[in-house]
Amino acid sequence: MRDLLQGEARAAALHPLLARGWAETPDGKGIARTFRFRDFPAAFGWMTQVALAAEKADHHPDWRNVFRTVEVTLSTHSAGGITRLDIDLAGTMDRLAGE
Amino acid sequence: MRDLLQGEARAAALHPLLARGWAETPDGKGIARTFRFRDFPAAFGWMTQVALAAEKADHHPDWRNVFRTVEVTLSTHSAGGITRLDIDLAGTMDRLAGE
Numbered sequence: 722m723r724d725l726l727q728g729e730a731r732a733a734a735l736h737p738l739l740a741r742g743w744a745e746t747p748d749g750k751g752i753a754r755t756f757r758f759r760d761f762p763a764a765f766g767w768m769t770q771v772a773l774a775a776e777k778a779d780h781h782p783d784w785r786n787v788f789r790t791v792e793v794t795l796s797t798h799s800a801g802g803i804t805r806l807d808i809d810l811a812g813t814m815d816r817l818a819g820e
Numbered sequence: 821m822r823d824l825l826q827g828e829a830r831a832a833a834l835h836p837l838l839a840r841g842w843a844e845t846p847d848g849k850g851i852a853r854t855f856r857f858r859d860f861p862a863a864f865g866w867m868t869q870v871a872l873a874a875e876k877a878d879h880h881p882d883w884r885n886v887f888r889t890v891e892v893t894l895s896t897h898s899a900g901g902i903t904r905l906d907i908d909l910a911g912t913m914d915r916l917a918g919e
Contacts, residue, residue: 761880765871772864781860785884 725800726808734808741815751796752803752811756818758789767791770817771810780806782814824899825907833907840914850895851902851910855917857888866890869916870909879905881913 726734735745735752743754758764764786775781783794793814795807825833834844834851842853857863863885874880882893892913894906 761871761875765868765875769864769868772860776860776864781887783884783886785882787882788880 722805722809723797723800724804725797725802726804731803734805735803738808738811738815741820743811746794746796750802751794752807753792753794754811754814756791756793756814758791758818760789764789764791767814767817771814774813774817775810778806778810780810782810821904821908822896822899823903824896824901825903830902833904834902837907837910837914840919842910845893845895849901850893851906852891852893853910853913855890855892855913857890857917859888863888863890866916870913873912873916874909877905877909879909881909 735743738752739745741754743752745751746753756764756767758767768784768786768791771782780797783796785792795810796802797804797806834842837851838844840853842851844850845852855863855866857866867883867885867890870881879896882895884891894909895901896903896905
């Protein structure tokens, strides 16, 4: 889970996320997406659901909330890049956002 | 509440916040502070309490959470700067952080 994804394994893992609006960060060490909700309670309600999942996985996002928008960056700092932990948390975020 | 604070009223309102670790943003239109907690649940638990107060006041923070740290910026965009809404929300944040 905490092994750096590289080569084809990385490409295969990223492919469905990039199709859903995620992008690689400029340094290639993470993935980022901006989520927009109908209002602040919807945005923070989603964050609360994600927070419980993140704590359970012991893997936490870097995220910024401004009113109904949440900008997320996921990376596994201990591995120096993207791991299965990031892919899974991104999937959880998308699912909880109703996608 | 949504009137721009200026001159002596602004200085008087900011004084106790600056003494508690808040700083004016470089553009002078907001106040910022970084809060650190013992772990992610403590950080997000505090955010949840703040979120309820923010929604009740209909005044929301710009905040970024990375693990046990939360960077906050408060400003009243409709007024183009700092109002009593920001001062009050900053006070609520400090109080909920146990200060």
